[in-house]
Amino acid sequence: MRSKNFLISLGVVAAAALWINWGLIETKARYAIADAAGNVVVSNLAQAVAGNNDRGLAAAELITLPITAEEVSPGIFRASGVGNSYVLTTSEGNVVFDTGLIIQASEQIDQLQALTGDSEPVKIILSHSHADHVGGTRLWDQGQTQIITHEAFEEEQRYLTELNPYLHRRNRVLFPWLPETPSTLPGLNFRGLIPDVRVDNDSPYRFTLGNRRFEVHATPGAEGADNLVLWLPDEKILLSGDFFGPQFPQFPNLFTMRGEKMRKPVEYIASLNHLLTLEPAAILPSHLDGVWGKDFIRDNMVRIRDAVQFVHDETVTGMNAGKSVEQLMEEVRLPTHLQLSQTHGKVSWAIRSIWEYYATWFHFEHTSELYATPLTAIKKDLISVVNIPAAMQLVRRYLKNSEPEKALLLLELLEGEPNSDLARAARLETLEQLERRAQEHANDYELYWLASELDKARAAPLSAAPLSASPHDDDKRDVQVD
């Protein structure tokens, strides 16, 4: 009896298994988890904004954008968010380009499906492996969707996954609304994607669906080695992913502060030259809004290409002339006709990046570069022998002369000196000078970093007045160091 019952129940389970769409149930569960995680981040964000107005908003612009879906061109629907997600409709099914951030994906999918129907997409094209572009892939895919990526996607995904704790710590400094530790909920795991089609650098992947032609072109060197774009040859529309960064035009991010692999400048220029041959009439990026106008797009693509080429060539020329990386960072400026916004990529950081891409980390200047002991290892010993008031007077002089970088170097060496109220005040003023200067050149990541450092400096208790507040008192305490 027992075994008969067992067999019957086994049969019921087997019949149910055939009947139930497990893919759909799994997708629904993922949906619920992603939704809940999104709510946690939204409340973190509200706290960050309430607790620190100047900080929270600056570092979290994209996450504060409302998610809305609209038809941006006939048959092309976009859901906004930290990363945009697009649905392209055809009479033979839909194609999705980029799937946003996991915590926003369920809302993006709901809104897109309200406009385009809730069928499973035929294909999902992922512009690259970054979290804000692949998050919702498993929420869309119920088992029948073909996933298309660059052939380097899996390798990029691997290292981003292996280094996730390290990257999360750094990202959280720049984007304080992120949860304290990376999530371990299986429903939030958006990595480990296995593509069905891998596009190589040599030939585009072309397909026709309904009456729409699609071309997927590899564009390595932008936001990593695994970048690709979607080109619609009949409509002359380019879905550019992150190739141009969040705005067009701007200087590209050849270096990223959160600490990813080096990006290759020459590869970026080659990809840009390839995109120029397509002659796009519109760019639909995976962040913020689209850009329209063939001439405007061509002129600015040429300008970006020439600016990157200029910075590259100046760096190489300087290296051959025996100049140091710091000298080049100081000297090389974009000429007037190549001026571009540096909110995303900063020229001086691109120079360091190009320099180290070619020459690696040994700058051939100091023997100590070869050994594991950093300058900070001698801080305590140095503080015990240095004339602190004289050193602090030197800091004040740097600040009076608007030389915050020099003040910063000296303060970093004096950090931890026993009577540190003056040092703390000086550190605050140094960071404020750096921030004021950064605002003029407006690189987002520099501002995020300085905001985080200022938070730390302000959190330290202060008993001394800021140095600039009482210059005469300072003068009385001055020690001659000339």
Ligand SMILES: [Zn+2]
């Ligand atoms: Zn992105």
